[in-house]
Amino acid sequence: MDLDIDTDTTTQEIILAASNHDTSKLRELFRSASANVQDPETGITPLHAAIAACAPDVPADQINARADRVNVNGSASTGRSSREEAAAVETVKLLFENGAVWHDLDHDNETPGCLALRLKLKNVYDVVVEAGVRAELLLNRLDEFEMLADADGEEYDEPGEAVEGFEVVNPMGEGSADLESSAVEIEHSIPELVQVDAEGTETKIDVNSTDYLTSDLTFHGDRLLDADRNGVMMAWETDIMKRTAELLVPKQGSRILNVGHGMGIIDALFQGETPSAHHIIEAHPDVLARMRRDDWYGKPGVTVHEGRWQDLVPKLVEDNVTFDAIYFDTFAEDYKALKEFFSECVIGLLDPGGKFGFFNGLGADRQICYDVYTKIVEMELFEAGLDTTWEDVHIPDLEESGEWQGVRRRYWALENYRLPICEFVG
Ligand SMILES: C[S@@+](CC[C@H](N)C(=O)[O-])C[C@H]1O[C@@H](n2cnc3c(N)ncnc32)[C@H](O)[C@@H]1O
Structure with missing residues (x-):
């Protein structure tokens, strides 16, 4: 229980430091914690917080809250200085180096990249795209290694299991702890279906080629x-x-x-x-x-x-x-x-x-x-x-x-x- 409270406090501290673009504090926190955390109430991650802090009319120290408080009509690039965007870029880079996941969704169904795009923060957006490319490329490569290993008769069944020479959990600090998750859906490829059972529980299922x-x-x-x-x-x-x-x-x-x-x-x-x-x-x-x-x-x-x-x-x-x-x-x-x-x-x-x-x-x-x-x-x-x-x-x-x-x-x-x-x- 104590542990939960500690974890929760650390999450809030990381999110607050991210929203203040306080990289020294973040470095200190990352000695014992990862940037792969999410506020349970809002779904906001440190990446969301660092980016939302550039929104016009939202005081930086108040942004560990929901993205819907951000004024979407204003132009962030004119509302806040380019120095502020530069600070956000540095913070976002540091978060990626420490395990932040590029495609986590907040409870408004926005990834950090969606938020950067909406706030017209081009430099921040580009950093998120680069991190996404690196993380997805690595996941694709690991997938290929697994297929090769399977073909050799070796088994790597667990998504988090190590492939020789690779640190699998949070690879390069930018992947996902769950290696099978990705925000990317590919049309015309795998549509996502939802199956609802008698209790009304929804399960996502993929349409595969054979079906x-x-x-x-x-x-x-x-x-x-x-x-x-x-x-x-x-x-x-x-x-x-x-x-x-x-x-x-x-x-x-x-x-x-x-x-x-x-x-x-x-x-x-x-x-x-x-x-x-x-x-x-x-x-x-x-x-x-x-x-x-x-x-x-x-x-x-x-x-x-x-x-x-x-x-x-x-x-x-x-x-x-x-x-x-x-x-x-x-x-x-x-x-x-x-x-x-x-x-x-x-x-x-x-x-x-x-x-x-x-x-x-x-x-x-x-x-x-x-x-x-x-x-x-x-x-x-x-x-x-x-x-x-x-x-x-x-x-x-x-x-x-x-x-x-x-x-x-x-x-x-x-x-x-x-x-x-x-x-x-x-
Ligand atoms: C998106 S549609 C193609 C639309 C097409 N470009 C057009 O202009 O109408 C995809 C087609 O690919 C076929 N298809 C799916 N998997 C295939 C496979 N493995 N080999 C050959 N055809 C396949 C589907 O049956 C479907 O007719």
């Missing part, structure tokens, strides 16, 4: 939904598909591969460029039935490969089939699948002068997650030998236009889509 591929789909005019009303593809994405097709296939007569037919929006655009070869890989039986009905199998240059890309790509590579343009947009697959595709398949399928594109929906229900994952994917594409150029596509307010009515999860919440086009380095 998705055996579930029934419903085609509406402007959307393709799975059995749980998750949006597999929606017509509001047409502008993204249009611009992607323009940039990916700049000339007629190209050889194109599209992975994931969905509503056929991008394939129809590709057809408009009269490709000399147009291969489509699609795994879902309902989508394939629809493609047969709409005579995709008889369209000029089209070859439909029925099944999962994981099973079909090796044969294409073996047969030396190559393309000028490749687009990848699947559903209910995680980031690892996308990475496997661009790291291991693109090299064998894309012509040296060709272009590769993919649907960039990583973490798109929260700006900070989108910015973190856009950086990660760019770095890992580069590691795979691909240089990326980005173009912004404006997305209109989907809430206002009622797009999400009848759809389980609002998977896009951002103003801009960052459209990637990749080419081999050099």
Whole structure:
């Protein structure tokens, strides 16, 4: 009991010192405590406190309270001096060095990055993005180590269990104590579902690829939904598909591969460029039935490969089939699948002068997650030998236009889509 009170006091002391940008006090506290603490009543972490202290009209020594006290209409950058933002940057860096978690949510459903963005603290925001990139990259690497270890017959079942050469808990001071947690959800990848039992208890469950591929789909005019009303593809994405097709296939007569037919929006655009070869890989039986009905199998240059890309790509590579343009947009697959595709398949399928594109929906229900994952994917594409150029596509307010009515999860919440086009380095 005494211990609880002590822990609680230390948490409040850390949060107060963070909100005062008192780095000396924080250093003293971190001799025996970590920055990975959260106020149980408000969910506020020291990161939230350090950032909220820059809000206009909120005295710094009063901010161990809720983010909703912050005046969102004022511009923080004009309300508080740049010296104050610099102090916040130093404090935030120190917190990350001592175990702060970049994506903890307060009870207003805001991460520290959301708060920095709302208060227009660009320098602070950039520090949070960098910390997020480092932490997520490390978690992804640890995941890969675990998979390798599993393949070798060794077992690393516990998320916190050490991998040789790595300190797992709070790696680099910026990861999470719970290595499996991340704020990032990836559309079109793993939608989050909530199962409610007889007592009304909610349990979050993921849609996995196997379940998705055996579930029934419903085609509406402007959307393709799975059995749980998750949006597999929606017509509001047409502008993204249009611009992607323009940039990916700049000339007629190209050889194109599209992975994931969905509503056929991008394939129809590709057809408009009269490709000399147009291969489509699609795994879902309902989508394939629809493609047969709409005579995709008889369209000029089209070859439909029925099944999962994981099973079909090796044969294409073996047969030396190559393309000028490749687009990848699947559903209910995680980031690892996308990475496997661009790291291991693109090299064998894309012509040296060709272009590769993919649907960039990583973490798109929260700006900070989108910015973190856009950086990660760019770095890992580069590691795979691909240089990326980005173009912004404006997305209109989907809430206002009622797009999400009848759809389980609002998977896009951002103003801009960052459209990637990749080419081999050099
Ligand atoms: C988001 S939709 C593609 C939308 C498409 N870009 C368009 O313009 O309409 C994703 C598609 O990928 C398919 N898919 C999911 N996993 C797959 C896999 N492993 N291999 C091949 N296709 C897959 C789904 O059945 C679905 O048709």
